[in-house]
Amino acid sequence: MNGRRVAAALLAVFVLAAGTACGIADADETSVATKDTLVIGVNADQPGVGERTESGSYEGFDIDIAREIAERLRVTDVTFTPVTSATREEMIQNGDVDLVVASYSVTPERKVKVSFAGPYYVAHQDILVRRSDTAIRSIHDLQDRRLCRVPGSVSFPRVHDEQGVAARPVVANGYSGCLTGLTAGAMDAVSTDDLILAGLASRHGRDLRIVNAPFTDEPYGVGIRKSDVNGCEAVNKAITRMYQDGTAARLLAKWFAPVGLKVTTTVPQFEGCV
The missing domain is CATH 1.20.5 (Single alpha-helices involved in coiled-coils or other helix-helix interfaces)
Known part of the structure; x- marks a missing residue:
């Protein structure tokens, strides 16, 4: 027995x-560290950051960052697929994408659902207004003003809930919609990360202005499934090398120097992969 x-x-x-x-x-x-092909989720409606062109290709700072990460992971077969602020976590969890590089701010709420490599840049939330509107000089001037709100984005809650500024929400499906609403006079301001605002302003530089009154830090992470620690660490190594060899500085200058945005070219402090 x-x-x-x-x-x-x-x-x-x-x-x-x-x-x-x-x-x-x-x-x-x-793990993305061992894959031969990668599907990367990116924005399709953010000029200068992540945008789909009329030909169907993608361009912008995030797109170049995604390509550099893939190349440094020795992956040449890369497919870009559009994500939105409302779909990013679900697409990572479902395995629809391997990575998300889409002005994806790292937050405690999001880290419950997915992991983040990086950040590859720390942006700052600011405000974009029509150049003729000189009354908006800071976040406090958004009180009772019509402010763009994109579902799934944390930018409007940063103003309304965290800072306690009672702006009036005007919903748009994406930041290109915000730009359309702002230039048409349907809203008074757009508040989100300065890289996104710089891209929007580049389309209507003479008509719009960035207030230059930043009030948050927005670490842009690379979204990855929670169990892929090896992949996360591999992406972190790729990002580190991009800053060490000057690639990150070159890409920041390529996309944002023309609109006069001041950028940081030192390696951001990483979140950690576990």
Whole structure:
């Protein structure tokens, strides 16, 4: 009887060990650190950051960052697919995308659902207004003003909920919609990350102005599934090398120097992968 129990116990240990090893192998096989192809979620409606052109290709700072990360992971087969502020977490969790590089601010709420490599840049929330509107000089001047709200984005809640400024929401599907509403006079201001605002302003530089009154830090992370620690660490190494060899500084200058945005070219402090 004791012999049978010992044999059963050894068998259970063997099965458990085999299952664990299989799980580790499966995790490694699906890690972005070992993949030959990558599907990367990006924005399609943010000029200068992530935008789909009329030809169907993508361009912008985030797109170049995504390409650099893939290249440094030795992946040449990269597919870009559009994401929105409202769909990013779900697409990572469902495996629809391997990574998300989409002006994706790292927040505690988001870290419950996904992990983040990086950040690859720390932006700052600011305000974009019509050049003729000289009354808006800071976040406090947005009181009772019509402010663009994009579903799933944290930018409007940053103003209304966190800062306690009772702006009036005007909903748009994306920041290109915000730009249309602002230039048409349907809203008074757009408040989001300064990189996004710089891209929007570049389309209507003579008619719009950035207030230059930043009030948050917005660390842009690379979204990745929570269990992929190896992939997260590999992406962090790629980002570090981009800053060390001057690639990050070159890309920041390429996309944002023309509109006079002051950028930071030192390696951001990483979030950690565990």
